[in-house]
Amino acid sequence: MARLTPMMEQYLATKAQVPDALLFFRLGDFYELFMEDAVTAARELEITLTGRANGGAGGDERTPMCGVPHHSAEGYVLRLVEKGYKVAICEQTEEAGAHKGIVRREIVRVVTPGTVMEQKGLQAKANNYLAAVVLRDDVYGLSFCDLSTGEILVVEHDSEQKMLDEMLRHQPAEIIVPFGEKSASYALTLRDLLACVLTEGLEKSHNLARASEVLLSHYGVISVDSFGLANRALSLSAAGMLLAYLDVTQKRNLHHLKMPAYITSDEYMTIDSFSRRNLELVETLRDKGKHGSLLGLLDETVTAMGGRLLRRYVERPLANKLRIEERLDAVEDLYKNLLLRDDIRQLLDAVYDLERLVARVSYGSANARDLQAIGSSLAVLPSLKGRLESAQAPLLQQLGAQVGNFDEIVDLIERAIVDEPPVSIKDGGVIRDGFDDYLDTLKSASRDGKRWLAELEQQEREATGIRSLKVGFNKVFGYYIEVSKSNVANVPATYERKQTLTNGERYVTPGLKEREALILEAEDKMVDLEYQLFVQVRDAVGEVLSQIQAAAEAIATVDVLQSFATVSIRRRYKRPQINTDDRLQIVEGRHPVVEAMLKGEPFVANDSLLNTSDQQIALITGPNMAGKSTYMRQVALIVLLAQMGCYVPADRAEIGIVDRVFTRIGASDDLAGGQSTFMVEMVELANILHHATPRSLIILDEIGRGTSTFDGISIAQAVVEFLHQSPKVGAKTLFATHYHELTTFTESFAGVKHFSTHVQEQDDSIVFLRKIIPQAADRSYGIQVAKLAGLPQEVLTRAREILVELEQGGHGVQDVSHRYPEPTHAPVIVRETAATYEPVVEKTPVAVAAPSAQLSLFDAADHPVVEELRKLDVMRLTPLDAMTLLYQLHQKARGE
Secondary structure (H helix, E strand, O other): OOOEOHHHHHHHHHHOOOOOOEEEEEEOOEEEEEHHHHHHHHHHHOOOOEEEEOEOOOOOOEEEEEEEEHHHHHHHHHHHHHOOOOEEEEEEOOOOOOOOOOOOEEEEEEEOOOOOOOHHHOOOOOOOOEEEEEEEOOEEEEEEEEOOOOEEEEEEEOOHHHHHHHHHHHOOOEEEEOOOOOOOHHHHHHHHHHOOEEEEOOOOOOOHHHHHHHHHHHHOOOOHHHHOOOOOHHHHHHHHHHHHHHHHHHOOOOOOOOOOEEOOHHHEOEEOHHHHHHOOOOOOOOOOOOOOOHHHHHOOOOOHHHHHHHHHHHHOOEOOHHHHHHHHHHHHHHHHOHHHHHHHHHHHOOOOOHHHHHHHHHHOOOOHHHHHHHHHHHHOHHHHHHHHHOOOOHHHHHHHHHOOOOHHHHHHHHHHEOOOOOOOOOOOOOEOOOOOHHHHHHHHHHHHHHHHHHHHHHHHHHHHOOOOOEEEEEOOOEEEEEEEHHHHHHOOOOOEEEEEOOOEEEEEOHHHHHHHHHHHHHHHHHHHHHHHHHHHHHHHHHOOHHHHHHHHHHHHHHHHHHHHHHHHHHHOOEOOEEEOOOOEEEEEEOOHHHHHHOOOOOOOOEEEEEOOOOOOEEEEEOOOOOOHHHHHHHHHHHHHHHHHOOOEOOOEEEEEOOOEEEEEOOOOOEOOOOEOHHHHHHHHHHHHHHHOOOOOEEEEEOOOOOOOHHHHHHHHHHHHHHHHHOOOOOOEEEEEEOOOOHHHHOOOOOOEEEEEEEEEEEOOEEEEEEEEEOOOOOOOOHHHHHHHHOOOHHHHHHHHHHHHHHHOOOOOOOOOHHHOOOOOOOOEEEEEOOOOEEEEEOOOOOOOOOOOOOOOOOOOOOOHHHHHHHHOOHHHOOHHHHHHHHHHHHHHHOOO
């Protein structure tokens, strides 16, 4: 192999620093990629893959390469990052020709999915989290950082499921695990569950001593006690590992990163990932979109900051009565005061995304347009502050006090930045006239020079008689006089030929050269000085970074509160009464999202009452499509809305604070995890039964429907008994089921009340009235629902015949082969031979269904299993005993 060129040697040495990233290597006006990086980038970006000789003279080996223009590289980088790649940016760090040898180049930043700062790569109303996790002694320490806003959160969990729930809540784009643990089982679970990039941290960076050192150095404090995490060693380890990773990849001071804030579980309601999904809090089950979710309904925020905070409110409602009431008081003030609410919305509409703008200022990537957006946003804060401080609600007054005064910064930006600045900050045209005297002098020299050039053009035309003569400029040759071919004979002898064109000649004169030197010197100095002045203004904004961040937090909170008020007025919501007892009562409650989606059709409201004494479990029966799931979901969503601090869709609501909401609704396979519909159902159910408390709210829909009738009804009854009898649970529960036989078993349970969805029969059809009535259903109306779904008439007719036989005590599936003609075409059976596979046509008899031992639950023929069930004392069975017995009976029924 031929010897590598110095440039390729430099490239390989740089690439060795970032083996897991695609290296964008700056060569002149392009970023080039080589070897495997080039092959990958060309494929993913759909750009041309070329090659170049990589050796010295005589070398014939070619290295794959591709490249993108430096001025448009941002878009290409973001496309790669969106696909899960990391991109290292290598820049020239000295001017070409500054000394002999190759130009020095260094990696200035590594862009990863969790460290995107570019506005085009971020969603305005969603955070982009980088997460870190440390596992020790079955305890997980977690840290989350949104680099684009400066937010850092930490928390610890004592189980893998809780850790996974936290990760699912934050949806990080990238997760850092300790060095050497990328293949650990929890790491692989995170990668598969979240489909995100998994990265190993620096060696030993998760060690508590090393992590603490990183944190102390970054924040300039002398003790970890400053973070309030003295007894949270794993949280410190995770945060330190995350910061160490940011230091290495971003290669700059990240002053905008806030102090780590611990997520206090006691202050918030816990909602596991199953329940968030089932209730469609932030996205729908069908298309994973925001429209049709609770978040989509509530989002009347005006600012991007408010939109991001609203999502956090939805995913983590409060469990503290004082804080809930504080929010409700603010919403009530905005609800009742139309002028206040409209003024606030109008003022917020003029506020840009201050959180991300000031983060870019600290990061060093803010341009003149960003500063202008900051200035115009800060300019409206005095008016916003005045309106908030004049409000009645204490929370609004506190938020007003949190908004500082930034008149000096606003004045500085207005004096410094032109009205319509360019995107680039290094090409001039950014600083306003009158801001700096020396810059004004240079601008005058540049303008005078260009005026002289315009006058020169006119003078030379008159002197030479060449009417088409013109004075021009390019970066290679500088200023020149251009004359067409037909007029070359008229060019004076004082002109010096500079360049020959197809259609003319270009010349210079001694006077033009002299003036060119003056103009270019002035323009070079002017551009450099403009950049220096811009950096000074940007640094001045950075000096009040923390005050602007505090104001941004207040603005986001105000925006969420006005959004709650706006939605509440538009949807006719009422203020809930928040209590600390166990009572949950809703009068004329409505499902917020379903009601909003109805097109002119009124929503049928329903009452709800649950407590832990005489109405702990509402057992709801009735047909499919009658509204059981909608009713149960609306109860859960009303509780969530109330504890967020929002008004609720009900005429009246008394909400005893709930610590956790659990839901088991719907059916789906987990094919990737190898779990059937029934297994998914049982896993979710197990999570509920293990973690529910007397302060929890449980929503269960069709428990046991994924297996056989006997198995399903046994599990369903055992669950009801467990929830009712177990002193450690006692949670308020809505339990919908098609097993209307359960109502017979539970009639003697004091805390179980029976309800059903009211339907009206008309001939052979039913009408859903969507009303919950206090009585049990005695039928499932399955055939009527099947008719509404459009099943063939012959199927419905035969189903009715079979239903009558079953209800009259018929047993077994009869031989019905005489009802159907023999198939016209014999089936084709493929037999394997020694050499090939040959189709063989055979006649096969029509199979006769075997008698079934499982039809009617109460009228079954004598059977040892049925006899044993009759002798059971179900009131003394624990859930574990019930499951064990169920397995044994199943084996007996199968004759095993």
